[in-house]
Amino acid sequence: MNKDNKFVAALSIDDLPNCCDAKQFDFETTNDLEALSEIIGQDRALEAIRFGLGMRSEGYNLYVLGPPGVGKFTAVNQYLQDMARQGPVPADWCYVNNFKDASKPSRLELPSGRGTILRQDMKHLVDDLKTAIPQAFDTDEYKNRIQKIEIDLQQNQENIFRALHESAKEKDVKLVQGEQGFSFIPVVNGEDITPEVFESLSQAQKDKIEEVNQGLQAQLRNILQKSVPAWRKEAREKFMAVNREVTMEAVGLYIETLSHKYDDLPHLLNYLSDVQADIIANAIDFRPIDAQPGMPQPPQNALSRYEINLMLDNSESRGMPVVYEPHPSYGNLMGRVENKAYMGTLSTDFTLIKPGALHKANGGYLVLEIRKVLMQPYAWESLKQALYSRELRIEGLEQALSLASTLSLEPEPIPLDVKVVLIGDRMLYYMLFAHDPDFAELFKVPADFEARLERSPDNDFLYARMIATMVRNEKLLPFDNTAVAAVIRRSMRLVEDSEKLSTHMGSISDLLNEASYWASQAGRDVATEEDVYTVINTQIERVDRVRDRVHEGILREHVMIDTAGEVIGQVNGLSVLQMGNFSFGQPSRITATTRLGDGRLIDIARESDMGGPTHTKGVMTLSSFLGARYGQNAPLSLTASLAFEQSYGGVDGDSATMAELCTLLSSLSDLPIKQCFAITGSMNQHGKTQVIGGVNEKVEGFFDICNARGLTGEQGVLVPAKNVQNLLLRPDVSEAIEQGQFSIYPIDHVDQAAEILMATAAGEADEDGQFPPDTINGRVQRRLEQFAERRRSFGKAEAAEPAVIKAPVKEVPPDPAGEP
Secondary structure, eight states: OOTTOOOOOOOOGGGSOOOOOGGGOOOSBGGGSOOOOSOOSOHHHHHHHHHHHHOOSTTBOEEEEOOTTSSHHHHHHHHHHHHHHTSOOOOEEEEEOOSSOTTSOEEEEEOTTHHHHHHHHHHHHHHHHHHHHHHHTTSHHHHHHHHHHHHHHHHHHHHHHHHHHHHHHHTTEEEEEETTEEEEEEEETTEEOOHHHHHHSOHHHHHHHHHHHHHHHHHHHHIIIIIHHHHHHHHHHHHHHHHHHHHHHHHHHHHHHHHHHTTTOHHHHHHHHHHHHHHHHTGGGGSOOOOOTTOOOOSSOGGGGGOOEEEEOOTTOOSSOEEEOSSOOHHHHHOEEOOEEETTEEEOOGGGEEOOHHHHTTTSEEEEEHHHHHHSTTHHHHHHHHHHHTEEOOOOHHHHTTOOOOOOOOOOOEEOOOEEEEEEOHHHHHHHHHHOHHHHHHBOEEEEOOSEEEOOHHHHHHHHHHHHHHHHHTTOOOBBHHHHHHHHHHHHHHHTOTTEEEOOHHHHHHHHHHHHHHHHHTTOSSBOHHHHHHHHHHHHHTTOHHHHHHHHHHHTTSSOOOSSSEEETEEEEEEEEEETTEEEEEEEEEEEEEEESSSOEEEHHHHTTOBOHHHHHHHHHHHHHHHHHHOSSSOOOEEEEEEETTOOSOBOOSTTHHHHHHHHHHHHHTOEEETTEEEOOEEOTTSBEEOOSOHHHHHHHHHHHHHHHOOOSOOEEEEEGGGGGGOOOOHHHHHHHHTTSSEEEEESBHHHHHHHHHTSOOOOOOTTSOOOTTSHHHHHHHHHHHHHHHHHHHHHHHHHSOOOOOOOOOOOOOOTTSOO
């Protein structure tokens, strides 16, 4: 409250916040500045990152939170790259065929760089054996040994059949081999017995021939079912033994050479031993097979089972891996098993196992955007499961969700050692922390990035160096000191605080790029302050269509806003409209009416369901202020209505509270409000002003209307005094203030605002609570007393009026003829 009864003076140009001036810099252009290697203004976040990366205990993964565009990813990536260069190179991981169960491929861990060597060695081994094994089987020695086995088998068969033939001959039976097999034919006098001759024989002769025939048949069955299969089995075993011996001679030297090369890796020696055994058992696969004409080629080479599926190759790495996955789907995170089609069917093997981001980051750092992870089905759950189990298990999403039971590969899990860094906004962090119990266990370290930086001469210079660094990194034209100062001023405007600088590097980067473009378009070699202002103006011009339509409606008086004259119960309030990334201020007419009533304050916006909760709170606050100031001795006997005129959308926020109160005071005091002013500001129950947002847009919005109609030197805006430090106005507004064409009044109490708006002293209550009669508060007090007296008089009149009992009257419908 203004106890001296003096009106508040308008701000002079010197009272406005101290903005950055090019004169404070001792450099000409950004070429004169050293590059900035550290990240400025994020000490808390960087310390958290440093701690989280240093902790090797389970669950100390990081969540980097902050608004978009503040450089979270750039800062994290830069810091991780520095840390990674100092760390050890992780091992190579391979998948190889499991010769005991091909559906469960085995993993191999190798020192970094040796995975590639092993893959080449196995490829060379197979290539060498493709030549060595066929050659070994093409020697005269091998052929002689095989021929001897075949001859022995043939001789055994010939001998036993010869013996059977001799035995049959002695019994006058002839052994005959035909298409249907072996048969015995009796012989009489050197001639085969025909069926006719056989029928002419006596029964005794027939029985004797039948008995001989059965005996020979038994001998033949014994030969065919026992002797011959046994000899063939023996020959086959001899063949196999010879093949194994020959293959072993061809393979042994190669395997022995590889074993010596990898004798420091026992698990790899076991694998080479399994390879050797499988090659010996399947040596035929190394022999060339001519494809039959017209037949399709097989889907895969049988020798592919000896390949090495190098999942992670760190041969070129120079430290720990830092992996950023831009599309963190389930397969891209956890890996997948691919399939290939052949003749209408799908098949797979261990060579089609593909790594995911967790595989690539194993032994290092994985950076993910939490919003993208949460948008992918089962990606978040699979990530948590992998971090809990500390192993990487590759399975299809249908298997993970038990949606299908198709047979697929089950690769052996790989141990997981990774530090996950999630990047996201604060809302998602707090939601996950509140609703996902696993989140707090797995991501124990939050790194909170600031959206603003404390402003000081030192930080101004650091900011200039940061600008120089960004200019160099993006290969832009150099910026002179006036352009750097303009960028810093724009940074202050982005955070609406003259004592802070924006850390929204995305906006600053856009500003620098566009300023460099406009400088080059103008034919300059150095970007200047003019180019920075050109960027700001063109950025606004591209998105200010709605603002132009709003201002056009006011200037054409479709929307009623007065900027001159005086009106009782009417004031120009100020609001901000947000359209995408562009916001602008516009004046709004606020009116109030008062009348005799029961102390109610009607918020028309709320009654029509157009008022938000914050606006309702503001109206209730000013109602409390009225009651506390004027209702100490008697209840308020008025009914008042407040309205945002020509408002067809929702109304929210409490920044119009002071304007609404001044309108009510004007209506009650019967004092007009100067329409050359606009007012914004929140207030508490004691009438003290409170800081509001969007003060620059509000001031500029009213200035634009006044400027379009013509500045008279009387127009101005009333703002909370604590918002003065947030005033970072456009150059044309500052120029108008400097020339006395436009004014800004800092307000600490609503009484100060009322004095300026109504050009009358507010007045101070005496010991009895009475205000001077010629002041605003005195006139309001007198009006309220009049309301109270009238209400009391109405009450007395109602009490004096005798009671009348009215009989109920039956309503008679009108006569159809029109007569009553």
